[in-house]
Amino acid sequence: xxxxxxxxxxxxxxxxxxxxxxxxxxxxxxxxxxxxxxxxxxxxxxxxxxxxxxxxxxxxxxxxxxxxxxxxxxxxxxxxxxxxxxxxxxxxxxxxxxxxxxxxxxxxxxxxxxxxxxxxxxxxxxx
Numbered sequence: 001x002x003x004x005x006x007x008x009x010x011x012x013x014x015x016x017x018x019x020x021x022x023x024x025x026x027x028x029x030x031x032x033x034x035x036x037x038x039x040x041x042x043x044x045x046x047x048x049x050x051x052x053x054x055x056x057x058x059x060x061x062x063x064x065x066x067x068x069x070x071x072x073x074x075x076x077x078x079x080x081x082x083x084x085x086x087x088x089x090x091x092x093x094x095x096x097x098x099x100x101x102x103x104x105x106x107x108x109x110x111x112x113x114x115x116x117x118x119x120x121x122x123x124x125x126x127x
Contacts, residue, residue: 042104081117
């Protein structure tokens with residue numbers, strides 16, 4: 001439906017604020033990266049990967065941007081690692097948040113990276 005201002009009903013400029021409210025109760029860690037933001041970054045990266053497969057690896061734009069794409073993926077992995085460490089660092093680990101983060105690693109096909117982060121974090125706590 002379209003209202004009198006011309007906007008489609010259900011469309012909203014504050015999609016982010018709606019997602020904030022949706023995941024708000026998950027965000028109990030001070031300074032923690034919100035899960036919806038991590039999820040959105042992973043989805044956008046996966047969309048980029050899908051498009052690059054459809055265009056082919058030899059496309060001039062993709063070859064020119066290859067370093068930037070790797071930097072984006074590394075940044076996402078760094079953010080996921082930080083979020084995973086934060087979720088595990090509380091007195092009572094937030095298992096829902098940990099499992100959601102592990103799912104994002106799985107979506108990126110980087111489950112080994114998640115295990116490496118957990119192993120390094122556990123080693124640091126023991127040592």
